[in-house]
Amino acid sequence: MDNNVYEHIPAEQFEFQQLNANIHDQKLQTKSRGYFADAMIRFKKNKSSVVAAWIILFLVVFSIISPLVSGYHIYDEKEDKKVIHTDTVYTKHPPFIPWIAEKNLGIFDGAVTHESQSEAQVLAWKAIGMETGYNPFLREVGKTVQKEKYRGKWRDVTYYTIENNKYYERGMLYRTVSFAEFQRIQDFQNETGIQVIYPYVHADDIEGIKDNPNIWYKVKDAKGTPYTDSDGNLVPAYSTNQKLMTYRDKDDNTVEIKYDSLRIESDPGNYVYGHVKSGSITVRICYYNYYQYVNGFEPSYIFGTNSMGQCLFTAIGVGARFSLIFAIVVSAINLCIGAVYGAIQGYYGGWIDLLLDRISDILSGVPFIVVATLFQLHLAEKVGVVPSFIFAFILTGWLGMAALTRKQFYRFKGQEFVLAARTLGASDWRLMFKHVFPNSLGTIVTSCALVIPGVISSETNLTYLGIINLQELFGTSIGVLMSQGQTAMTSAPHAMLFPALFISLLLISFNLFGNGLRDAFNPSTRGVED
Amino acid sequence: MFKYLVQRTLLMLVTIFIITGMCFILIRMLPPAAVSPDDPHAEVIELRREAMGYNKPLLVQFGIFLKDVLTKWDWGLSDKLYVGRDVFQLLYQKMPATVLVNLYSIIFSIPIGIILGIIAALKKNTWIDHTISTLTMVVISVPSFVYAFVIQYVLSYKLGWFPFLMKAGTDYFSWEMFHSMLPAVMALSFGVIAGFTRTTRAELTEVLTSEFMLLARTKGLTKAQATVRHAFRNCMVVVLPSIFGNFIGVMSGSLIIEKIFSIPGVGQLYINSINAPDYPMFIMNTFFYTVIGLAASIIVDISYGFIDPRIRMGSKK
Numbered sequence: 001m002d003n004n005v006y007e008h009i010p011a012e013q014f015e016f017q018q019l020n021a022n023i024h025d026q027k028l029q030t031k032s033r034g035y036f037a038d039a040m041i042r043f044k045k046n047k048s049s050v051v052a053a054w055i056i057l058f059l060v061v062f063s064i065i066s067p068l069v070s071g072y073h074i075y076d077e078k079e080d081k082k083v084i085h086t087d088t089v090y091t092k093h094p095p096f097i098p099w100i101a102e103k104n105l106g107i108f109d110g111a112v113t114h115e116s117q118s119e120a121q122v123l124a125w126k127a128i129g130m131e132t133g134y135n136p137f138l139r140e141v142g143k144t145v146q147k148e149k150y151r152g153k154w155r156d157v158t159y160y161t162i163e164n165n166k167y168y169e170r171g172m173l174y175r176t177v178s179f180a181e182f183q184r185i186q187d188f189q190n191e192t193g194i195q196v197i198y199p200y201v202h203a204d205d206i207e208g209i210k211d212n213p214n215i216w217y218k219v220k221d222a223k224g225t226p227y228t229d230s231d232g233n234l235v236p237a238y239s240t241n242q243k244l245m246t247y248r249d250k251d252d253n254t255v256e257i258k259y260d261s262l263r264i265e266s267d268p269g270n271y272v273y274g275h276v277k278s279g280s281i282t283v284r285i286c287y288y289n290y291y292q293y294v295n296g297f298e299p300s301y302i303f304g305t306n307s308m309g310q311c312l313f314t315a316i317g318v319g320a321r322f323s324l325i326f327a328i329v330v331s332a333i334n335l336c337i338g339a340v341y342g343a344i345q346g347y348y349g350g351w352i353d354l355l356l357d358r359i360s361d362i363l364s365g366v367p368f369i370v371v372a373t374l375f376q377l378h379l380a381e382k383v384g385v386v387p388s389f390i391f392a393f394i395l396t397g398w399l400g401m402a403a404l405t406r407k408q409f410y411r412f413k414g415q416e417f418v419l420a421a422r423t424l425g426a427s428d429w430r431l432m433f434k435h436v437f438p439n440s441l442g443t444i445v446t447s448c449a450l451v452i453p454g455v456i457s458s459e460t461n462l463t464y465l466g467i468i469n470l471q472e473l474f475g476t477s478i479g480v481l482m483s484q485g486q487t488a489m490t491s492a493p494h495a496m497l498f499p500a501l502f503i504s505l506l507l508i509s510f511n512l513f514g515n516g517l518r519d520a521f522n523p524s525t526r527g528v529e530d
Numbered sequence: 531m532f533k534y535l536v537q538r539t540l541l542m543l544v545t546i547f548i549i550t551g552m553c554f555i556l557i558r559m560l561p562p563a564a565v566s567p568d569d570p571h572a573e574v575i576e577l578r579r580e581a582m583g584y585n586k587p588l589l590v591q592f593g594i595f596l597k598d599v600l601t602k603w604d605w606g607l608s609d610k611l612y613v614g615r616d617v618f619q620l621l622y623q624k625m626p627a628t629v630l631v632n633l634y635s636i637i638f639s640i641p642i643g644i645i646l647g648i649i650a651a652l653k654k655n656t657w658i659d660h661t662i663s664t665l666t667m668v669v670i671s672v673p674s675f676v677y678a679f680v681i682q683y684v685l686s687y688k689l690g691w692f693p694f695l696m697k698a699g700t701d702y703f704s705w706e707m708f709h710s711m712l713p714a715v716m717a718l719s720f721g722v723i724a725g726f727t728r729t730t731r732a733e734l735t736e737v738l739t740s741e742f743m744l745l746a747r748t749k750g751l752t753k754a755q756a757t758v759r760h761a762f763r764n765c766m767v768v769v770l771p772s773i774f775g776n777f778i779g780v781m782s783g784s785l786i787i788e789k790i791f792s793i794p795g796v797g798q799l800y801i802n803s804i805n806a807p808d809y810p811m812f813i814m815n816t817f818f819y820t821v822i823g824l825a826a827s828i829i830v831d832i833s834y835g836f837i838d839p840r841i842r843m844g845s846k847k
Contacts, residue, residue, distance in 0.1 A: 365545045366552075367819040369785065373804050373812070374556050457673050464675055465785055467804060482675060486790065489679065490687050500676045507671040515667075 035442065042520040049516020052509040059506050063324060066317030071297065074310050074318055074476055087309025089173065089287055092492035093166050095304045101165065108302070111138055112166045116159040120225045124214070125164060127226065127234055128171035131198065131216050131264075132286045136168035167299055170287045172198060172213040176280050179257060185283075186261040188293045195262045196289045199238040199271035200282075206237050213284055238271045247276040257281060303498045307484045310476075312495065316502050319477045323506075326386070327455040330393045331448050337394065338401025339444065343432045345402065346409025353406075360399050371395050372462055389468055393455060404447055408440030442521040449517045453510035460503055478503045535832060542824045546817070553816045554595060555588050557809050562609070571613050578607060605817075606810035611802055617814040621796065625781065626702050628788070628795030631714050632780035639719035640726055640773055647730025652757070654735055662727060669724035678717040678790045686713055695792040714791040718784060722776065729772060733765040771833040778826040782819055 033041075044050060067073070076085045096110030117125075122137070129135025142161040147154050177185070185196050203210045207222045217234035218227040229235055246256045259273040274281040291299050303312035345356045372392040379388035412418065413436055421435050462468045463479030478499045485496030562579060569575070583591040598604040605618045612620055650662040669677075686692045697710040737743070738761050746756040781796070788797035796818070803811035 361541075362545050362548050365820055365824050366549050367816070367823055369800070370553060370816045370819065374553065377560055377807070378556060453671065460673055461675070461786060465789060465801060467801070482679075486675075486679065489683060493683055496679050496683075500679055504668075504672045504676055507673065508668055511667060511671040 039442065039517075039520040043516055046516040046519065048512050049520075052512035052516065055505060055509040056513060059320065059502070059509070060324060063317045063320035067314045067321075070302070070311055070314040070317075071300075072311035072314045074315050084308065085310055087305065089170055089309070090167065090291070090299060090301075090305050091309040092307050092488050092495055093299075093301065093305045094492065094494050095302060096165070096167050097300050097302060098298050109138060110165045110167045110304075111163045112169070113141065113161065113163050115161050116144075117162055118157065118159060122160055122162060123226050123228075123234075124224065125162070125169070127217060128168065128214050130234065132168070132171060132288065134165075134168035134171075134286075134288055136164040136166075136171070138163045138165055167288060172216075172284050173287050173290070174213050174282055175285050175290070176277070176282045178280050182257065182274065182281050182283065185285075185290075185293060186259065189261040192292075193262070194289050194292055195264070196285050196293050197259070197261070197273050198284045198286055199264060199267065199273055200244060200275050200284050201237055202239040202241065202244070202275075205239060236266065238267075240270045241272060242270070244272050244275045245281075247279075304492070304494045306481060306495045307488050307492070312481070312498050315476050315481055316478065316499055319479075319481055319499070320502065320506070322477050323456050323459060326390070326459055327452045330390055330397060330455050331451045333390070333394050334398040334401050334451065335444065335448050338398035339405050339437070341398065342402035342405025342407075343409055343437060346406035347413055347428065347432050347436070349410075360402060363396050364399050366396065368392075368396055368458065369462075369467070373467055376468060385469065389459075389462075393459075397451075397455070400451070401444065401447070404444060405440065408443060409436055412436045412439050446514070446518045446521045450511070450514035453507045453514065456503075456510070457507060534835075538828050538831065542828060545824060546820055549820050550813070550817050551592060554592055554813055557813055558584075558588055558591050560809070562809065574614065575609065582606065605814045608808055608811050610806040610808040611799075611811055617811050620811070621799065621814055621818060624794060624796050624799045626700075627696070627793050628782075628797065629780050630702055631696075631711050631787075631793055631795070632718065632784075634708075634711065635715045635718035636722055636773075636776050636780060638715065639722040640776070642719075643723040643726025644730050644769060646723065647727040648734060648762075650727065650731040651734035651738060654738075659731075663731070666724045666727045666731075669720050670728065673786075674717060674721055674784065675786045675790060677720050678714075678787055681713050681717050682790065685716075696794070698794070711793075714787050714793055717787050717791070726769065726772070730765060730769055733768045734761060737761045737764045767834070767838045770837050771830040774833045775826045775830040778822060778829055782822045 072085070074085050076083050094110050094112060095108050097108040100107065101109040114121075125137050126135065129137060140160055140162050144159050144161075145156050146159060148157045150157075182197075189195055189197070199216070201213075201216055206215050206217075206219050206224075209215055209219065209222060209224055212224055215224055216236060216238065218237045219225060220227045226234055242256075245259065246254050249255050257274065257276055263269070263271065263273075274283045276282075288299070301311050301313065303316065306312050306315060341356065341360075345353045372389070375388045375392035375395070376385075379391060382388075409432075418431060418435055421431055426435070460477065460479040460482070463477040464483045465479075466483060481499040482496060482503075485492070485499060489496055562584060583594040586594075595606075598606070603618065605616070607613075608615050608617050608620060646662055646666075650659045653659045682694065686694050692713045693710045695710070696714060697707050699707070701707055738757070743756055743761055746760050747753070751759070785797040785801060787793070788795045789801060792798070796815070799811065800815045800819075802808070803815060
């Protein structure tokens with residue numbers, strides 16, 4: 001590079017750059033970004049939190065939609081009164097959706113496993129299918145051959161492990177119905193062609209067995225071992241005693257109850273379809289079809305049923321709605337109380353701070369479980385279960401929020417902008433909520449996102465323990481569902497699994513989401529605490 | 531330090547007094563549990579209640595209660611659950627099961643938690659750290675009865691390694707008892723492990739990036755020496771107090787875990803006393819929980835000062 005020395009530059013070579021131009025600030029080329037927009041951008045960078053936010057959204061939508069689409073309710077309206085919906089037969093049944101079950105994919109087929117079933121037992125299961133057309137036998141999972149001594153000789157006995165469709169497995173039930181009901185079922189049968197009532201089997205014809213309505217064939221012994229003819233087929237043992245369908249009225253006339261609806265295929269025409277007993281009639285019904293008669297549709301439980309026969313899919317939705325709304329209400333109230341309390345503490349300081357601090361000290365010493373119990377005992381009858389539950393959460397719940405706000409106020413109250421506002425004559429209230437509070441809002445809102453899972457978690461714990469009883473509300477909660485599921489854990493693990501999965505997913509996502517928010521609003525703590 | 535200790539203890543006593551008083555009055559405002567007329571103890575219970583001051587003003591009742599407690603250490607007799615037995619004795623009898631289960635759990639889990647936390651901090655931002663941190667987050671989020679369910683279903687039912695519930699009886703130190711406690715111990719441990727992993731990792735990562743670590747390396751210490759002698763000791767300032775807090779907490783136990791595994795402990799007693807309802811028992815339990823909670827917080831605060839002499843608890847500005 002030459003180090004040129006310019007000495008005699010002529011004056012005309014100079015010209016003014018901006019002699020006649022007006023100088024303006026250039027308009028900003030980039031978009032201006034506020035505090036919240038900035039936080040949003042940081043939040044979006046955190047992939048796991050974004051995923052968590054979507055999962056939360058999905059679970060919320062699930063809880064809104066599932067009770068609407070499932071076709072089931074967790075309570076029934078009977079004569080203007082709400083009654084908890086119960087089904088005494090389809091309880092603790094695994095997930096089952098008929099049209100998926102038909103495809104034989106191994107899912108949603110209501111499968112339960114039965115171990116060490118002898119051949120006679122397997123035949124008995126299959127016999128249910130032969131009669132109703134709903135074969136409970138799904139598949140054979142395994143078999144073992146054992147040597148057993150039978151009448152002094154050793155012989156091989158095969159035991160099977162099989163999977164059955166629990167919905168079909170119920171097969172037949174004896175139900176005692178009124179004559180009018182009997183007629184209605186027949187009308188239903190004629191209309192739809194679905195056979196509900198099956199021929200009656202008299203106990204005398206099947207070795208006196210009274211407690212097994214699924215036996216429609218001749219048996220060898222009182223244990224119900226099927227009798228097979230020379231071709232290996234079962235022999236029907238349906239009652240042909242027409243007297244069963246008659247009764248004597250008060251004038252001592254014999255009245256016959258008519259059955260003129262569907263008859264089973266092999267019926268030669270003389271099978272009896274009921275047994276009249278003192279003014280009502282006992283019939284043998286196929287429960288799967290009876291269910292259709294009562295409800296108008298086939299059973300279809302996406303998550304199965306719980307120990308009360310409620311649809312878990314619906315119940316989880318209803319319970320989750322309760323948990324979410326409850327948590328949001330509690331957090332919002334806690335936020336308000338905590339913010340005001342903490343603001344007063346932090347802003348005024350001195351002896352007010354000291355006094356208020358003692359109060360929150362004492363409150364924080366009371367174990368939460370004790371608060372919840374006392375409120376339940378005292379207020380539940382006066383103001384209802386849920387309000388008293390909310391009070392219990394509020395009594396000590398705002399303490400954390402207050403401490404946080406207090407800290408923020410101490411941080412901001414000495415700063416210049418507050419001083420400036422004060423000099424201009426702003427009132428205390430205005431200073432607190434127009435100047436200091438908005439500055440600490442980010443931190444406070446973020447901690448609120450972490451409070452929600454905490455509330456949900458302790459609410460679930462309390463309802464699980466049964467300290468809070470929501471039955472009166474005709475609602476349910478994930479905790480209630482879990483404790484119902486726990487009682488039947490071995491026979492119906494799904495009743496525990498689905499609520500547990502739901503609550504775990506919800507809480508994990510809320511925590512991830514909350515952590516993401518916290519990091520986004522407060523970059524200085526990023527990576528320190530997670 | 532001593533002055534602070536005295537101050538805190540006195541303050542704790544005042545707090546306990548106020549809380550117990552509030553709970554006592556709230557409980558006595560409720561109608562007493564009904565006694566069925568064919569109960570053989572009905573008359574005794576009525577007399578006992580008369581002596582406890584029912585039908586008198588609430589403050590007088592509280593006075594009677596305080597006098598009994600302070601002069602005779604008499605917390606009242608159980609009303610419903612274990613009719614006529616001293617509630618303090620009952621609580622005392624229920625203690626071993628709770629303490630043992632919790633003690634085993636923290637003895638197992640504190641070292642595991644700290645070690646996992648150290649590993650995560652030393653391998654920060656590697657896949658090991660990410661795995662540990664994610665698992666910690668998951669375990670902390672999920673309520674404890676969910677893993678209790680998983681443990682009970684998988685280990686006790688499917689695999690058949692452990693009994694379903696805790697063995698009855700009082701042979702607390704026999705092998706069968708220990709074996710039957712293990713599922714509960716494991717269910718309790720998850721939360722403790724996750725908590726310690728998180729605290730240790732957070733503290734250690736902060737300490738590892740501080741300047742005195744750089745100085746230590748500059749002096750010529752190896753990384754291991756610097757970590758063990760400088761970073762680790764400083765990180766313990768936060769971790770140790772929470773260990774002390776946990777040891778106090780073993781006595782209060784977990785309501786949920788005790789219910790699921792039917793541990794005949796304090797938590798179960800509490801739930802039963804609510805459901806019965808047995809109010810003298812309830813007051814005893816409330817007092818107990820309050821004392822444990824406050825004592826734990828004091829111990830934690832004071833131990834900061836003992837572990838790190840630079841920290842002067844309660845000192846003025």
